[in-house]
Amino acid sequence: MTLLEIWTLRKHYGPVTAVDGVSLAIESGSRTAIVGPSGCGKTTLLRLIAGFEAPDGGSITFDGALIADERSQIPAHKRGVGIVSQDGSLFPHLTVEQNIGFGLKDDAADRKIRISELMDMVELDRAMLTRRPDELSGGQQQRVALARAMARRPRVILLDEPFSALDTGLRVATRKAVGAVLSAAGITTVLVTHDQAEALAFADQVVVMRAGRFAQVGTPREVYAHPADPATAAFLGEAIVLAARLENGQATTMLGQIAIHDRNRQGQAQILLRPEQFSILPHQGTEDSASTNFTSGIITDVDFCGPSCDLAISLDKNPDFSLRLAMASQPLFEKGARVQISVNGPAHVFS
Amino acid sequence: MTPRPRRSFHLSWVSLLAVFFACLALVPLGFVIWATFATGFETATTLILRPRVAGLLMNTVLLIVLTVPACVVLGVALAWLTERTDMPGARLFSWLSVAPLAVPAFVHSYAWIGVWPGLNGLAAGVPISIVAYFPFLYLPVAAALRLLDPGLEDQAASLGLTPRAVFFRVVLPQLRLAILGGALLIALHLLSEYGLFAMIRFDTFTTAIIDQFQSTYNGVAANMLAVVLVLCCLVFLGLDYAIRGRQRYARLGSGVARRTSITPLGPMRYPALLLPIATVAFSLGIPALTLGHWLLAGGADIWRLDAIGLALWQTLRICLIGGLATTAAAIPIAWLSVRRPCAKNRLIEGCYYLASAMPGVVVALALVTITVKVATLYQTLATIVFAYVILFLPRALVSLRASIAQVPKELEQAAESLGRSPARAVLATTVRLAAPGAAAGLALSSLGIMNELTATQMLAPNGTRTLAIAFWALTGEIDYAGAAPYALLMVVFSLPLTWLLYQQSKKIAGR
Ligand SMILES: Nc1ncnc2c1ncn2[C@@H]1O[C@H](COP(=O)(O)OP(=O)(O)O)[C@@H](O)[C@H]1O
Ligand SMILES: [Mg+2]
Numbered sequence: 001m002t003l004l005e006i007w008t009l010r011k012h013y014g015p016v017t018a019v020d021g022v023s024l025a026i027e028s029g030s031r032t033a034i035v036g037p038s039g040c041g042k043t044t045l046l047r048l049i050a051g052f053e054a055p056d057g058g059s060i061t062f063d064g065a066l067i068a069d070e071r072s073q074i075p076a077h078k079r080g081v082g083i084v085s086q087d088g089s090l091f092p093h094l095t096v097e098q099n100i101g102f103g104l105k106d107d108a109a110d111r112k113i114r115i116s117e118l119m120d121m122v123e124l125d126r127a128m129l130t131r132r133p134d135e136l137s138g139g140q141q142q143r144v145a146l147a148r149a150m151a152r153r154p155r156v157i158l159l160d161e162p163f164s165a166l167d168t169g170l171r172v173a174t175r176k177a178v179g180a181v182l183s184a185a186g187i188t189t190v191l192v193t194h195d196q197a198e199a200l201a202f203a204d205q206v207v208v209m210r211a212g213r214f215a216q217v218g219t220p221r222e223v224y225a226h227p228a229d230p231a232t233a234a235f236l237g238e239a240i241v242l243a244a245r246l247e248n249g250q251a252t253t254m255l256g257q258i259a260i261h262d263r264n265r266q267g268q269a270q271i272l273l274r275p276e277q278f279s280i281l282p283h284q285g286t287e288d289s290a291s292t293n294f295t296s297g298i299i300t301d302v303d304f305c306g307p308s309c310d311l312a313i314s315l316d317k318n319p320d321f322s323l324r325l326a327m328a329s330q331p332l333f334e335k336g337a338r339v340q341i342s343v344n345g346p347a348h349v350f351s
Numbered sequence: 352m353t354p355r356p357r358r359s360f361h362l363s364w365v366s367l368l369a370v371f372f373a374c375l376a377l378v379p380l381g382f383v384i385w386a387t388f389a390t391g392f393e394t395a396t397t398l399i400l401r402p403r404v405a406g407l408l409m410n411t412v413l414l415i416v417l418t419v420p421a422c423v424v425l426g427v428a429l430a431w432l433t434e435r436t437d438m439p440g441a442r443l444f445s446w447l448s449v450a451p452l453a454v455p456a457f458v459h460s461y462a463w464i465g466v467w468p469g470l471n472g473l474a475a476g477v478p479i480s481i482v483a484y485f486p487f488l489y490l491p492v493a494a495a496l497r498l499l500d501p502g503l504e505d506q507a508a509s510l511g512l513t514p515r516a517v518f519f520r521v522v523l524p525q526l527r528l529a530i531l532g533g534a535l536l537i538a539l540h541l542l543s544e545y546g547l548f549a550m551i552r553f554d555t556f557t558t559a560i561i562d563q564f565q566s567t568y569n570g571v572a573a574n575m576l577a578v579v580l581v582l583c584c585l586v587f588l589g590l591d592y593a594i595r596g597r598q599r600y601a602r603l604g605s606g607v608a609r610r611t612s613i614t615p616l617g618p619m620r621y622p623a624l625l626l627p628i629a630t631v632a633f634s635l636g637i638p639a640l641t642l643g644h645w646l647l648a649g650g651a652d653i654w655r656l657d658a659i660g661l662a663l664w665q666t667l668r669i670c671l672i673g674g675l676a677t678t679a680a681a682i683p684i685a686w687l688s689v690r691r692p693c694a695k696n697r698l699i700e701g702c703y704y705l706a707s708a709m710p711g712v713v714v715a716l717a718l719v720t721i722t723v724k725v726a727t728l729y730q731t732l733a734t735i736v737f738a739y740v741i742l743f744l745p746r747a748l749v750s751l752r753a754s755i756a757q758v759p760k761e762l763e764q765a766a767e768s769l770g771r772s773p774a775r776a777v778l779a780t781t782v783r784l785a786a787p788g789a790a791a792g793l794a795l796s797s798l799g800i801m802n803e804l805t806a807t808q809m810l811a812p813n814g815t816r817t818l819a820i821a822f823w824a825l826t827g828e829i830d831y832a833g834a835a836p837y838a839l840l841m842v843v844f845s846l847p848l849t850w851l852l853y854q855q856s857k858k859i860a861g862r
Contacts, residue, residue: 047505050505050509051508051509052505052508052509052612075508075514076505076508076509077508077509077510077511077512077513077514077517078511079509080511081509082509082510083505083506083509085502085506087502089500089502089503089505089506091503091506091507091521092525093524093525093527102507102510102520103510103511103512148510149509149510151510152510152511
């Protein structure tokens with residue numbers, strides 16, 4: 001069932017169009033990640049959904065009812081949409097307990113029980129209830145913010161880069177914990193992030209946003225393997241884009257013949273390869289020009305980054321072209337080493 | 352070259368200076384304690400426990416209980432309207448809410464008497480105090496409103512709070528410290544103000560002490576009234592300290608503040624103007640009306656240029672000397688409190704604030720008592736400048752601190768690494784770069800000195816006739832027309848300084 005639907009939504013600030021006519025349907029209980037570079041309009045989109053801003057065009061429907069269009073908007077406090085912002089936005093003048101209970105009725109009989117329950121859910125020690133937010137670490141603050149947003153049992157929670165202020169190790173752990181809590185509670189989640197790995201790992205549905213528009217919407221595997229255009233491909237991970245001539249399910253490129261899915265497409269096109277499709281082996285010296293299984297070249301530059309290496313390889317057949325890609329580190333990767341490159345198809349063809 | 356402990360020489364000199372000035376600043380408080388003991392327990396109790404004192408206490412309590420809450424409501428309402436709503440002319444009214452500070456408090460009551468000649472007592476004291484002092488609340492609250500994280504208000508709305516509830520449960524609690532600071536400042540001003548209340552014949556401790564002082568010069572009775580007055584001040588300082596507690600409402604997280612949100616007033620947009628317009632009418636309109644009336648009625652006769660010129664010259668001279676001395680005295684503690692924040696230095700800083708919370712009349716009484724014993728100091732420029740330093744040092748301190756804090760410490764270290772000695776490194780970097788802050792401190796303490804009447808009257812060298820003293824003398828002779836040019840000049844010279852104060856409050860708030 002579709003819980004949240006936005007339709008050609010638009011918002012501009014003066015001359016800047018922050019959100020430029022986007023449409024999206026979000027299924028009840030699903031996890032959606034909106035990913036895009038900083039400044040592309042992600043926060044603005046969330047603020048429109050939460051009711052902090054009024055759209056200039058389009059509409060938002062929640063649970064079948066219109067909640068915002070350009071003429072009228074249901075105010076934020078009547079929407080029942082939870083939100084967790086980048087810095088948590090905890091109330092500095094209240095304790096953790098008062099923060100979590102902020103949206104609950106003061107005289108509610110089960111207030112204490114509910115707060116304890118929420119503390120357990122986000123795995124915080126109850127001893128912290130009397131502390132003030134500035135006595136908590138960043139990760140703890142984000143957990144309190146999540147508990148506070150969940151207290152009123154909203155059907156949707158919006159997460160605006162909630163992990164980006166945390167350091168790397170904590171980021172992954174907190175993301176997993178938050179995902180688990182929200183799934184267990186059956187809450188529909190929209191995560192906004194500029195980190196593509198975080199988006200792919202978190203979501204059932206990934207929305208790639210660029211300059212106020214949606215470049216692509218799909219499952220993580222779909223958008224990663226079949227991106228709509230080279231820019232989207234590059235944003236979601238390292239992309240090697242090559243010019244190719246298509247013929248009978250084969251693409252002829254400067255790396256030789258590579259299989260493609262679509263047998264019917266013919267003529268010139270651009271294809272996408274990901275680094276994990278490459279294998280790079282020591283040069284065997286048995287290359288015969290008829291073979292199309294591999295291409296040989298020389299490593300012209302290596303940046304050693306620990307588990308991986310950034311390589312630049314110039315191809316024997318085409319010395320002007322420098323193939324750049326990151327591969328898992330091997331002793332073989334030295335400047336000047338001769339290697340042979342083979343590609344495991346199929347490649348994705350851009351339309 | 353023998354190694355020596357880094358900075359020790361330099362540090363100790365600055366600390367020594369700061370402690371020395373702090374001790375000087377505490378002289379009036381010490382005097383009050385001394386006076387209590389010197390008077391003896393029995394005399395003291397008979398002088399303190401009498402109906403006259405009870406009456407004064409009643410007046411003071413009523414004045415404060417009625418004025419301060421009214422100032423809080425007015426100040427917060429105006430600050431919210433000008434900072435957070437789409438009320439037309441918000442920027443203009445923001446400045447007009449600060450401008451009444453350019454009118455000395457006693458000129459406010461002069462103006463009200465001009466419009467309503469029969470005005471007197473508490474019924475006059477409360478409204479005049481409100482218009483004269485509400486800017487002290489408006490300024491910090493408006494600054495705090497600008498600093499609030501709007502993300503918190505959004506968050507509260509998403510948790511189901513109506514806009515009204517958001518104001519009371521999220522905005523107002525975060526304004527608490529600003530409100531408390533402003534309220535304390537107003538209460539202390541009410542305790543120490545003389546001219547405003549003397550003119551409308553409303554008796555407070557300060558007016559009573561001056562009456563005593565003028566009739567029975569340097570009597571024990573005046574000293575005992577001063578003791579009660581100081582106790583009142585201490586009660587308010589203690590209250591403030593207790594309520595404030597250890598809390599600070601730190602801004603959490605690292606996110607850059609989104610621009611503060613503006614609440615649309617809808618159909619109330621124009622009706623809302625009524626409040627600022629009424630405030631301006633009473634706080635600026637009435638002074639303008641009375642001054643305009645007397646200036647027109649007096650014509651050219653009241654502009655006795657020789658007398659006015661002399662008063663102006665004396666005022667500017669004493670403002671400049673007093674301002675320079677105050678700023679200079681504030682430098683050591685300003686530098687220490689920014690660069691060496693430790694418990695000891697906070698304590699020293701606290702001494703300055705405590706000292707300046709003493710009413711001008713107590714400071715003057717103390718200095719009179721002490722200097723009559725050292726005849727060479729009695730009624731000299733040095734004594735009155737000393738009083739100004741005690742009374743106005745925190746004004747210079749605030750400006751200096753803000754500007755020193757903006758100079759990165761690394762600059763001092765860089766200068767040292769380029770071969771300057773620590774003292775010369777500080778001179779070459781921080782002192783140079785903090786100069787604008789020092790200028791602002793000078794201006795703000797001068798503003799205080801220009802409108803100071805109580806201590807100036809009691810301590811200034813014989814024959815001194817500043818604008819304030821001349822104005823006061825003329826109104827005492829019921830020559831209201833003749834006093835008008837002096838009032839006008841005080842306002843004209845205070846206006847740019849008030850503008851500076853307004854700009855500075857914005858800067859401190861990060862804009
Ligand atoms: N309140 C505002 N006023 C003016 N411009 C804004 C405002 N909020 C966002 N913008 C602009 O809209 C664009 C999108 O901003 P935002 O939604 O915050 O991006 P993101 O969250 O993806 O980094 C940016 O160009 C930003 O400068
Ligand atoms: Mg953002």
